[in-house]
Amino acid sequence: MKPVYLDYAATTPVDPRVVEGMLPFxxxxxxxxxxxYSFGRTxxxxxxxxxxxxxxxxxxxxDSVYFTSGGSESDNWIVKGIARTMLLSGRKCRIVTxxxxxxxxLSACAQVKKEGAEVFYLPVDPTGEVHTVDLExxxxxxxxxxxxxxxxxxxxxxxxxxxxxxxxxxxxxxxxTDAVQAAGHIPISVEKMQIDALSLSxxxxxxxxxxxxxxxxxxxxxxxxIHGGAQERDRRAGTENTAGIVGLxxxxxxxxQEMQTERVxxxxxxxxLIKGILALDGAWVNGSRENRLPGNVSFGIRGxxxxxxxxxxxxxxxxxxxxxxxxxxxxxPSHVLLAVGQSEEEASCALRVTLGRWTQKEEVVQFLHTLTxxxxxIR
Numbered sequence: 001m002k003p004v005y006l007d008y009a010a011t012t013p014v015d016p017r018v019v020e021g022m023l024p025f026x027x028x029x030x031x032x033x034x035x036x037y038s039f040g041r042t043x044x045x046x047x048x049x050x051x052x053x054x055x056x057x058x059x060x061x062x063d064s065v066y067f068t069s070g071g072s073e074s075d076n077w078i079v080k081g082i083a084r085t086m087l088l089s090g091r092k093c094r095i096v097t098x099x100x101x102x103x104x105x106l107s108a109c110a111q112v113k114k115e116g117a118e119v120f121y122l123p124v125d126p127t128g129e130v131h132t133v134d135l136e137x138x139x140x141x142x143x144x145x146x147x148x149x150x151x152x153x154x155x156x157x158x159x160x161x162x163x164x165x166x167x168x169x170x171x172x173x174x175x176x177t178d179a180v181q182a183a184g185h186i187p188i189s190v191e192k193m194q195i196d197a198l199s200l201s202x203x204x205x206x207x208x209x210x211x212x213x214x215x216x217x218x219x220x221x222x223x224x225x226i227h228g229g230a231q232e233r234d235r236r237a238g239t240e241n242t243a244g245i246v247g248l249x250x251x252x253x254x255x256x257q258e259m260q261t262e263r264v265x266x267x268x269x270x271x272x273l274i275k276g277i278l279a280l281d282g283a284w285v286n287g288s289r290e291n292r293l294p295g296n297v298s299f300g301i302r303g304x305x306x307x308x309x310x311x312x313x314x315x316x317x318x319x320x321x322x323x324x325x326x327x328x329x330x331x332x333p334s335h336v337l338l339a340v341g342q343s344e345e346e347a348s349c350a351l352r353v354t355l356g357r358w359t360q361k362e363e364v365v366q367f368l369h370t371l372t373x374x375x376x377x378i379r
Contacts, residue, residue, distance in 0.1 A: 003317045004363045008295060008356030009153055010321055015206040021250040025243035033240045043242045050249025054213055057252040058198060059189035066214050066232045067245050071180040074199035074214035075104035078176045081222030082145045083112035093117040096139045097147045099339040100128055102178055105147055127288040128157035128340050132167050143173045150182035154323045154336045154352060155287030156296025165194030174220050180204050184255030185294060196220050206357060207251030211244030266294035269355050269364050273297050276368035280375055286350060295356055300349035301375060309351055312374045318367055320353045
């Protein structure tokens with residue numbers, strides 16, 4: 001059987017339309033966007049057109065979109081940029097986040113804590129959802145930044161971002177969301193949701209690896225993370241990755257055009273997959289059943305360690321994961337599953353199946369048949 005890819009949350013294949021649009025910028029249109037002659041001007045126009053397309057995807061003004069190397073850099077920039085701006089001016093810095101964030105946020109928070117910042121973690125309920133009532137207790141009126149991801153990369157739960165944004169706005173606190181898993185898959189508007197900073201990454205929405213964005217609302221006091229040149233309006237030094245930026249722009253444009261149709265299709269496949277999994281004795285689904293990403297299915301089966309299932313499924317031709325690809329090889333149970341109240345034994349049973357643009361109904365049926373056979377064989 002042809003191998004079946006069911007790990008779109010780890011990375012997505014680059015859409016052929018994106019590849020086609022990028023190709024000229026590796027050869028004919030290779031100029032440096034900062035150069036003043038025609039080669040540079042051609043590249044600059046392409047960069048700015050891509051900036052407009054990404055801005056449209058998240059409902060932002062284009063001059064608030066800054067290109068980075070990906071979601072991890074964007075997350076580090078906002079956390080370290082806010083903290084260092086505050087600390088260098090002699091002010092206290094209090095950052096409020098959650099224990100289920102991507103490691104890019106958690107590690108950046110751990111670093112600024114060493115530098116003198118205070119870091120507090122909002123509790124989450126058993127589905128992984130944050131409740132705004134806890135913001136009042138931990139953030140108060142003197143927090144320097146609240147950072148809550150739009151949707152969890154492991155269990156797929158979508159957070160109440162608009163409610164959190166409204167609360168932060170009412171209290172004058174900058175609000176950041178890591179939208180790496182969500183951008184291009186569910187509607188996002190930084191204005192309607194009152195988001196002050198947002199991270200996204202191209203390779204999660206059928207664009208190339210190595211390119212991402214940090215949206216920064218005007219006035220958000222975030223010190224630059226990378227210094228050197230005057231690129232990105234003096235906020236992020238380094239020669240622009242023109243081909244990658246163009247690819248991200250095209251991917252964002254396609255996502256806008258096809259999002260609604262694709263959401264409906266993936267939700268139908270997701271629900272069929274969940275129904276089949278829950279038919280297995282001892283199975284459960286992680287995360288929210290109502291508020292979850294269209295293509296995310298995180299589950300466990302009692303007594304079935306994820307390492308065993310991963311190997312058996314891989315041998316049968318199915319690529320799935322036990323959680324975040326960024327934590328692959330870690331011996332510890334998922335920090336996300338522990339934070340939602342699972343035991344280490346339950347967390348060790350977690351598998352994540354994520355569907356995408358090229359997933360077909362027949363592949364879901366094949367996966368369920370194979371999973372059932374493997375579980376039966378092990379038992």
